Amino acid sequence: MKDKKDLFIGSLLGGAIGDALGYTIEFMTLNEIKSKFGRNGITDLEIDRTAKKALISDDTQMTLFTADGIIWAYLRCSERGIGSYAGSGTYQSYLRWYYTQTGRMPTDSDEFWLELQPHEEKAGILNYKELFSQRAPGNSCLTALESGRMGTIDEPINNSKGCGGVMRVAPVGLFLNREPEYSFRVAAEIAAITHGHPTGYLAAGALATIIAELVNGKDIIESTISAMNILKKYKDYEETLYAIEQSIKLAESNENAEQAIKKLGEGWVAEEALAVALYCALKNTDIKKALIMSVNHDGDSDSTGAICGNILGATYGISALPKEWIENIELKDLLIIMSTKLYDLSEHAFN
Template sequence: MDVQDRARGCLLGGAIGDALGAPIEFQSLREIRRDHGTDGISGYIATWRGEIGLITDDTQMTLFTVEGLLRADHASGSPAAGLGGAPVAESVREAYLRWLDTQDHHAPPPADRPHRTGRLREEGWLYSRRAPGNACLSGLRRPFPGPSPLGEPGPVNPNSKGCGTVMRSAPFGLVTRDAREAFETAAVCAQITHGHPTGYLAAGAFAAIVAHLMAGEALEQAVHRTMDLLAGYPEHEETTAALHAAVELAAAGGQHTPEKAESLGGAWVAEEALAIGVYCALAEPSVERALLLSVNHSGDSDSTGSVCGNLLGARHGAAALPAVWLRPLEGRETIERLAAELA
C-alpha cells in the first residue's frame, strides 16, 4: 500500500466518521437507541437539513490544517521552522484564520488581509457553521505570541483541553515518518487555540500514532510506541492513562459495546476523544463496525468518529472504506485533492 493511498484513506475515513456521528453528537445513548433501535445508527442519517453525509467543523479544520502544512516547509525537521523562514505554526494559524472566516461569513470575504489567500477559502460549501468549538473560535480571535515549552500551559486558553485539538491533528502525522516530529509539531499547533498541556499533548499523541501507521505499523504497536514517546514529556499522565485504558479495554475481549466506549469518558476533552477513537479502531476488526461503534455512544460522536476514521484509513487505506459511505460524502473531491497534494 503506498503513502498516497494511506493519506487519502486517513482524510476520507475521518470525514466519514465525522459525518456518521454529526447527527447524533448531542444525543445520549438512551436517545440514540430510542430513535434508531438497540444497535443505534447503522449508517448515515439525515441532518436537520434533510441531507446525509455532511461533515462538521472537525473535517473543516482538518482540511485547513492540510492547507497550512502544504504552505510550510515541513521537511526542515523542526516544528519551529517553515517555508521561507515562516514558522509552521504561523502557516497553520493563518489557515485556521481562513477557517474562522468560513464561520463568520456566508461567502469568501474580500482578500484584504494577509491570510485571505488560497484555493480552499474559495470553496463555498465550507461556509457553514457546524457546531464549532468555543475554544477554537475564541482562541483564533486572540493573538498567538508563540508556543510555550511542551508541558507548560500555553498562552491561549491555558485551561482548555477540549477535543478540538485532537480532531484536526491527523495531517501532522501524514507529512513525516518521524513520530517525534509529528508529535511536537501537532502539539505546538494545538496551542494556537488550546493551552492546557493535556489538550495539546493528546493532539501530539494522535499525530504520532498516525505517523507510525503511515510507516506501515499495526495500530496496537503504534499506540504503545506513542505512549513510550509521551512518557518523555512533562504533564503526559492524563493522556498516557487514557491511551492505556483504551488498549486494555480493547484487549479484554468479550462484546464491544457503547457502554464500554462510554467508560472511557464523554470525549468532550482531548484525551477522552483520542481514547475512544483508539479503542474502537482496536476492538473491531471490521472497518464498518469500528466506525459505528465509535459514534453510537453518549458524547462527542462526530469527534470520536473522526479520530477512529483517521486511524482506520491510515492503517488500511482508502479501499477499505465502505463505498456506500464514500459516495454521498460532502466535500469528497476536495478531500481527495488535498490528500494527493499532501502525500
C-alpha cells in the same frame, strides 16, 4: 506493502465519514440515539436533503485547514529557510477558518491571509462554500483565535483540553510520517494554537505519531506504543498516557463495548476522544463496525468518529472504506485533493 497514497486518502476520507456519521447524533445520549434509530443505534450516513450528501462537521473542516496550513508553512519555510509549521501557515489557515465561521477576521489579523496564496493553485480552500457552513464549531477554537494571539506550548492561550486540538491533526502525522517524533511535536504545537492545557495538545501529538507510524506500516498497537514512548518525554503527560493505557486494556478485555466506552469517557475532552476512538479501532478490523461503535454513545460522537476514521483509514486505506459512504460524503473531492497534495509534497520533500 500497502500503497502509501491510499493510506493518506483513506485517513482523511475515513475521518470525514466518522465525523459525518457522528454529527447527526453529536448532542444525543445513547438512549436518545437508540429510541430514534433502533437498538443498534445509528448504522448509516444520514443524507442531507438540500446538499444530497452526508454533512461533515467542524472536525473535518478544521482538518482541511490543518492540511492547507502545513502545506502553506512547508512551502513558505523551504523558500525562506525560517519559520515553523504552526506559526508560518497553520495559524494563518486557522484565521481563514475563523473567517469562514464568523464572516470577519479576528482583531488585528491581516486580511491578506484570505487572498489566494502561492501554495494554492487556481482554486484555494476558501473557494469551497461548504467550509463556510457552521457545523457546531468549538468554542475554544473560536475564542482563542478571536484574541488575535497565537497560543503556544510555552505561552498557553487558555487552559482548555477540549478535543478540538486532537480532532484536526491527522494531516500532520501523514505529512511528517517519516519523522514520528517530530510529528508529535508539530501536532502538539498546532493544537496549542487554540488549546493551552497539556492534555489538550499532548493528545494531539499522540494521534499524529500514531498516524505517522501506521502509514509506515506498523499495526495499531505498535503505533500506539511508539506514541506512548514519545509522550512520556513531555511534561504533564500522565493524564493522556493513562487514557491511552485504559483504552488498550479495555480493548484486550471481554468487557462489553458499551460499558467500556462509558469507562473511557464521553470524548468532549482530548484524552477521552482519543481513547474512545482508539478503543473502537483496536476492537474491530471491519471499518464500518468500528465507526458505528465509535459514534454510538452519550458523548461527542462526531469527534470520536472522526479520530477513529483517521486511524483506520491510515491503517487499511481507502479500499477498506465502504464505497457508498465515500460516494455520499460532503467535500469528497476536496478531501482527495488535499490528501493527494500532502502525499505528493511529503514524498517530494522527504525522499
